Every structure is written in structure tokens, then in C-alpha cells.
Amino acid sequence: MLTIALPKGRVLEELIPLFAKGGYSFPSEWFTSSRKLVFTLPEQGFTLFLAKPMDVPTYVEYGVADLGIVGKDVLLEAAREVYELLDLRISPCRLAVAGKPGAEPALYPRVATKYPRIAERYFKERGQQVEVIFLNGSVELAPLTGLAERIVDIVSTGKTLRENGLVELERITEVTARLIANQVSYRLKREAIQTLAERLGKAVEGEVSA
Missing domain, CATH: 3.40.190.10 (Periplasmic binding protein-like II)
Structure with missing residues (x-):
């Protein structure tokens, strides 16, 4: 399982269809009609949780989340020790x-x-x-x-x-949204993280995964 920290707000709204293009589907209404913050999706191999954008790099740096998605502005301001894996080109x-x-x-x-x-x-x-x-x-x-x-x-x-x-x-x-990774998680869960990054990368380029 990969634990992913997602930002609340506009980035999340653009992120859901991008994940869908990458072959990862989850009910968008979970994020719009519920106050729940943590979602487990065993069929996708994810645990997702919602956080304020400025907090996402903190959760990733401390290993609470393996991955996170956050704006480049937050990365520059927070200056956390994380790996930046992919420019998702959303929320420009x-x-x-x-x-x-x-x-x-x-x-x-x-x-x-x-x-x-x-x-x-x-x-x-x-x-x-x-x-x-x-x-x-x-x-x-x-x-x-x-x-x-x-x-x-x-x-x-x-x-x-x-x-x-x-x-x-x-x-x-x-500024655009970026996919970031915890440095230890990137070593221990490298295959799963790279698979996700590659599929999202193809989605960014307009290729739809089956």
C-alpha cells in the first residue's frame, strides 16, 4: 500500500480526472460530500488522506505519507527534504x-x-x-x-x-502541482512509486491507461 497526501481545494478537483487517465479510479464524491479525511482503496493499493496544501510536504518528509501532491509554491516555501518526481502540469x-x-x-x-x-x-x-x-x-x-x-x-x-x-x-x-516522495519510501517502495509516477506521467502527456 502507498499512502498519499492530497491537498484540499482546487488542485484536488483537477487531480481526480488526472488519476482516472492514469487508470486509477476512485469516487470523487468521497471528497465533495463527506467530512472524512482518510480513505483506503485496497483495489488501487492506496491509502489517501486530505491535508492543507502547506502541510503536505511535512507529512511526506516525516514519512507519514509515502507520496504527496502539492504546488511548487508550497515546495519552495516549505523547503522540506523530499524528492520531487513529476510536474503534473495542473493548477497553473x-x-x-x-x-x-x-x-x-x-x-x-x-x-x-x-x-x-x-x-x-x-x-x-x-x-x-x-x-x-x-x-x-x-x-x-x-x-x-x-x-x-x-x-x-x-x-x-x-x-x-x-x-x-x-x-x-x-x-x-x-507554479504547477508536483508529485513528491519521502526519501526513505522511495528506496523501500521504489517499484510501486515508479509505476504510479510513470502512469501519471503518461496521463500528463495525454496517454490514457487501460
Whole structure:
């Protein structure tokens, strides 16, 4: 049995049909009409559990899960010791710096973000001194209230930025969902993990497994 940590939310919705293309079927209603968090699928050889996206790499690093699926943004922020096996090419978006259009940059600007590690590294690599302020959510509010001049956040369509009078200033990196593995599990369960990765890889390329 492989234990797989899956992220709650939009990634999971796109993941279910990708697994189906890879030949792995499980009832999607289990994830939409139930508060249950752990699902055992002996016919597929899986135990699946749902976690917050930011927690998935932690479960994988500590071996509670053999595998996990999580966005590249979370991998960069969490910096956990895991193997990244496959780009699943779902839930595409980007990490970006945003702020008010035409605003004069401060000498030492404050940057609000849910990704402090990524933000600090990004500005340090560019020789820019900033003060990073961690926020749990609604980071678009920071420039509107004067808490920060800029934000670092996930951008998909840019609609949320536009609705709040903000613009994308700099693009940091592209983001998609990734398949990750626990380092010990990868050695002990290598055949099962590689089989899953290969089948999902074919599904990503558009090949449907029988």
C-alpha cells in the first residue's frame, strides 16, 4: 500500500480526472460530500488522506505519507527534504510581486505575503532591502491599508489584483502541482512509486491507461 497526501481545494478537483487517465479510479464524491479525511482503496493499493496544501510536504518528509501532491509554491516555501518526481502540469499559476500602479517605491519597502521565505530570498538575490510581513490571507488588503507597499502572492487570472486596484509588478516563478516522495519510501517502495509516477506521467502527456 502507498499512502498519499492530497491537498484540499482546487488542485484536488483537477487531480481526480488526472488519476482516472492514469487508470486509477476512485469516487470523487468521497471528497465533495463527506467530512472524512482518510480513505483506503485496497483495489488501487492506496491509502489517501486530505491535508492543507502547506502541510503536505511535512507529512511526506516525516514519512507519514509515502507520496504527496502539492504546488511548487508550497515546495519552495516549505523547503522540506523530499524528492520531487513529476510536474503534473495542473493548477497553473505564478508567484508574483504586486502593488499599486505608479506608486513611488520606498527606500526599504514593506512586503506582505503568505510566502516569507520565498519573498526574502527573491529580494535578497536582487540586492533589495525589504521588510517582509507575514499574513495568513487577503494579502491584497496590505497595500490598500498602508500596511505594506508590495505583496508577494499567487496570481492566476489577475482578477483579484484588478478588483483591488493592484497590478503585477514582477513575476517570480511559474507554479504547477508536483508529485513528491519521502526519501526513505522511495528506496523501500521504489517499484510501486515508479509505476504510479510513470502512469501519471503518461496521463500528463495525454496517454490514457487501460
